[in-house]
Amino acid sequence: MALIAALAFSVTAAVAGTVRSGTEPGVAVDSIVLGGTAPLTGAASRYAAVARGAWAYFQYANNRGGVYGRKIHYRYVDDGDNPAITVTATRQLIQQDKVFAIFNSPGTATNLAVRGELNGGKVPQLFVASGATTWGRDYGQYPYTSGFQPTYQAEGWVYGKYLARTASGSRVAVLFENDDYGKDLLGGLKRGLERSRVKVIAAEAYEVTSTDVASQIAKLRASGADTLVLFATPTFAIQAYQAANRIGWKPKHVVTNAAAAASASMQAASFGGRNRLVNGTISIQFLRDPTDLRSRKDPATGLYRRIMKQYAPGANADDPLYVYGMAAAWTAVEALKKAGKDLTRASLVAALDTFTAMGNPFLLPGIVVKTAGKDHDPIEQMLLRRWQNGSWKAFGGLWAYPAS
């Protein structure tokens, strides 16, 4: 027994000796400081919910002992979705607040703006809240950066495969946001449709500065398509339903992503059931949906609601963005555990190099967060679901995006 203890001690000491435990920024005996940016102001301020959800989960985890006795302090600051402010705010978090890692900041351009600097300074950019393909694809060049959610390309691919299988011969029209987000989704869709009898016959872009998308929808209708795909943010996706309905266009399938996340958005789009077009819409999901009636009695949903009630009172717990934040925070706790008692930035990145986390209560059952070898897209499984009579109903098994 004493021998084992001595052995264990010497191993720990050896590890500790190489990394000079205790000098790592943001790590103390009883705390870990994480930082992040989030849009608290401006057009993207909805996404502040992600940070607030994560914060709530960390509080919950802290009250249950934290990670190896260390409480996680998560500090998020406003960037108004402006990359220049993301840069200065992130520098402040690192240079002044001495955070251990940057965690789950939303946005693509905002994260791109700080990626080089974070990797240069060997600061982990943990679970970026964006589905751009670059996070996983360029892991070799930027090992300190990790993505989280399914990539936009993977999501588009699932829609493509689904349409190829079930709607052979249909002609697809796409409305997409004119940036990496919309273009990645469109690229994925086209890839999923390769070698099938389904064709994308029209694609119209809109700008985030547009006031409405009626003109685009009229153009898409004129193309003679029978399937409408909406790769748009909630406001514009909802507007698209409305615009199509107004000009009497009734495409066979409608596929969306972002609008679908919150069932409140779909309710808004269906105008109290008056817009029939919304019925039958297909979308993907990878997070647990707090509004899903079938999982209402689920212990995981119960846990989510309890945490929200206790640590984010007054917030709208039906908003899945809070679930997103908690899912990321849960995974961060797992990653910090795996990184070991002698936590360093390097040990965290090493822990994420080959990483598997099962049983995330905020993801759909069966979804595994996994990275290994060249595959550095943590979440690649998702479920299709259909909007019917005022709520989402999942169907079929989990889809997995093939590692490329």
Add this chain to the structure above:
Amino acid sequence: MAAFFQQVVSGLASGSIYGALALSIVLIHRATGVINFAQGEMATFSTYIAWTLVTHHGFSYWPAFVVALVVSFLGGVGIHEAVIRPVERGPRIRVVIVTIGLLLVLNGLVTWIWSGEVRAVQSPFPARTIDVGGVAISWQDIGTIAVCLLSVLVLGAFFRCTKTGLAMRAAATNPAEARLVGVRVSRMLAVGWGLAAALGAVAGMLTAPSVFLSPNMMLTVLIYAFAAAVLGGIDSPVGAVVGGLLLGVGLNLLGTYVDFVGSDLGLPAALLVILVVLLVRPAGLFGKPRVRKV
């Protein structure tokens, strides 16, 4: 050809939204000589009030509409009394900055109170569309244009035929002389803010069923509304509406038939319109050119 006319119709629909907000910009400019950058956010705020009354307090549409209008009028007067009046006589730039401050406060308040979620707002018009030779026209769009034109008539009559209207015009164009003939200038300016706020509320309620209610609903509409107001003549209610409609149709046709513009250059194109109009005919299409005395 149907596709062309469908673009025209959808352009008219967007244009009526620009025109509706442009009307309140014109009103406040005409009544008080101020360009109000917070006009869009005031409209959004009013629309949220109506939405809350309908969704959470069991109001039906029209009572909620009336209450929102009254609250907006009082809010407009209150804003004038609290923050505009003290800076009204100084340099213009200070008024501009105060309205920018208002824009930030109201935008933040709306997000704070009602969150950033997108809401559906009931429309007073039937949800149906009519089909004219393959071109679908919705009642919502017809209704919006009709309300805009009606507002123009009411405003025109108000400014031309009522005592208050005349007094307001006098107070805005020449406060000193207006005061001499017994116009209570400050009260007139306050009424101007109130009316503009109420008209903005109408614009918000007309806009929300189409673009849906969110805190930033009016942020880009405001820019198009400025363009519309300048195009039509910043002092002309008719100009505001016609300017809005022209802008809406023009942008749709440019976006559809000129590849270089596409969707991405829509906004710059609108602003180019502003610049060109300002240079060629500063008074706009419907404004009366001012004579500069030298």
Add this chain to the structure above:
Amino acid sequence: MRREPLRALALFAALAAVVFVLPAFVNDFRAQQFAYVGIYLVALTGLNILTGYAGQISLGHGAFMAIGGYTASILMIDHGVRDIATIPLAIIVTGIAGVLFGLPAARLSGLYLALATFAIAVAAPATIKRFEGFTGGGTGVNLFGIPELTASDAPLQLFGFELDFNNWIYYLSWTIAIAGYVLAWLILRGRTGRAFRAVRDSEIAAVSSGISLTRTKVLAFGISAAYAGAAGALFAVATAFVNPDTFPVTLSIFLLVGIVVSGIGSLQGLVAGAVFIVFMPLWAQTVSKSPGAPFVVYGGVLIVLVLVLPGGVAGLIASARRLTRRRQDFPKP
């Protein structure tokens, strides 16, 4: 009377000395924040020449900063020009852009000018995004990790001293800020400055005393835009990243806010305006982190400032000075 400029000069030298030694007394990150203060000071000095002295309102100076920022970024990334060398080029390019914009804009006044300049601020991001091949589109241009061109990645050797990135940016921006400030003072006290003020105070009187309105206004636009170009280039170097969203409409608005807070038509308060731009948003979110709340605080403070400080910080300084002078004058009637 002779003592006034001397005293001003001494005060100025003292301030410059403070600026020079400041990084030694604050932490690394603060040095960088103060570097941004310097950058905004450059932009505000230029904007104040146009708006405060020549009386031409601009709600579009963020667009000129964008031109400067992109000029610097593209020169660095596509042509391998060192960061410091891009600044003069950015000044020239943006100055020309200012003159080109000023030519038509000189015919507009007051409100119409406000709208026209607002239009360019709004149009700039979309236009930058559209010409993707040239500007990098929405993805933007990353300036990090080119140690041979800028100090963002590795410390810089200068006259035997080693300057890390924060200090490098600090001294670079403040050198330009102080030089720009002195230059502005020289311009404004001379004939050009008199012409600016004449146009501001009364266009009719200016014309009758032989001043060309168009030439004066276009010159003001050019000079002012050149300052914005320098600020934009510094901004790009300091941030090491540009994309269309880094120069939003709000930037133009905040610049105007900056000169109103400093005091329109006075150079004295400008540092306060720059401090306001950098620190006010940070402070606003310490009050409440609820979504939307920082804007409420920011907007509220702005309105209150405009109401209680009609002359901005410069007005405050002036009245404080009047107060002390009166006290000095009192014993010798």
